Amino acid sequence: MRGKRSKQYRKLMQQYGLNFGFREPYQVLHILRDADRFKMDLVGGLERTLHGQVKPLITQCSMRHLYAAATEPGVSYLIDKAKTYERRRCGHHPDDHPTPLSTKDCLASVVDPKDSKSNKHRYVVASQEQEVRKHMRGILGVPLVYINRSVMIMEPMAGATSDNRERExxxxxxxxxxxxxxxxxxxxxxxxxxxxxxxxxxxxxxxxIQPKKKSMKGPKGPNPLAVKKPKKKAPVEGDAARRTSNKTEAPTQESTEPGNAEPGAKRKRIRKHKSTTNGGDVDPVVAVAMEE
Incomplete structure (x- = not known):
């Protein structure tokens, strides 16, 4: 199977699952003789087409058709193979219906027994007969499969089914x-x-609550680590001379006197020298203090 077709079938089964509740294993009502005529593996082909596990079903009327053709070559093998599949009771008992119903009538009674145009039990119909597929297109949610030149093909969603899906x-x-x-x-x-x-x-x-202001997009500033540090400005000549003069200027006598000292300024200490006892000269600073 080509990749594009396989992808389409997978999406189609996903739509059936979402809108009509299809789930694995898919119940497939099939015609066994058609698959044998094309020399195909029926279960393997259905699993590749539907992209999931498959539960093959066969109706009582289909089994009766096989028993009626038991004398034909190769039918005995089909009967043994059909016995391994699950039997779906269609309710057409031989006492009430001596001859088995046609495939169209039998499948219609199984898929839509109350004629409500809905596939309640979620069956997949695999049939080669165009009349069967035409009738099943009028029932909502019925995937249809047939074989064309040894290739199993699934029909796109019918008009009534797609309209119902879009409406929902x-x-x-x-x-x-x-x-x-x-x-x-x-x-x-x-x-x-x-x-x-x-x-x-x-x-x-x-x-x-004020909304947060959005930051404006624009050119960002330079990296602060990559920017050179600003150089210090050289002091002006007048400021330098003023600073040196203030440092070298000696304190005046008025500032050293205790009465003239400013309240915040530190008082200057006057050192007093000891007087000589041996008649030596008296220190002039001490003499001035004694006279006072």
């Missing part, structure tokens, strides 16, 4: 919109009620 999708979409608008409306109503209560209680505590 539109209903779901509208329901979702209504549900969302209702919730928004209720949320706005509750917010309005809360604001009214706050105004009645004098609620100035709640402040409107």
């Amino acid at each position: 999708e539109r209903v779901k979409f509208r329901a979702g919109l209504k549900r969302g608008s209702g919730s928004l409306k209720r949320k706005r109503e509750t917010e309005d009620e809360g604001e009214v209560k706050d105004e009645k209680e004098g609620g100035n505590e709640t402040e409107a």
Whole structure:
């Protein structure tokens, strides 16, 4: 099977699963003689086409058709093989129906027994007869498979089935919109009620949350690690001379006197030398202090 066709069949079965509840193993009502005529492995071909496990089914009427043709060559092998498949009771008992029903009538009674145009039990129909496939297209949700030149092909979704699927999708979409608008409306109503209560209680505590400002996109600044450090400016000649003069200027006598000292300035200590006892000369600083 080509990759493109295989992908289409996989998507088609996913749609049947989502909209009509198909799941593995898929129940396949098939015609065994058609597969034997094309020398095909029926179960393997169905699994590759449907992309999943398959449960082959055969109706009572189909078995009766095989028993009626038992004298033909190769039919005995088909009867033994059909006995290994699960038997689907169609309700057409030999006492009520001496001759087995046609494939179209039998499959129609199994797929849609109440004529409600719905595939309740999720059957997949594999048939070579065009009349059978034409009738099954009118029933919603019936995958159809047939064999063309030893290649198993699945028909695209029928018109009635695709219309029903689109209708259901539109209903779901509208329901979702209504549900969302209702919730928004209720949320706005509750917010309005809360604001009214706050105004009645004098609620100035709640402040409107300002939205965050979005950062403007543009050229970024330079990397601070890669930028050279700014050089210090050279001092002006006048400032340098003023600073040196202030440092070299000696303190005046007025500033050294205790009465003239500023309140924040530190008092200068006057050292007193000891007087000589042997009649030596007296220190002039000490003499001045004694005279005072």
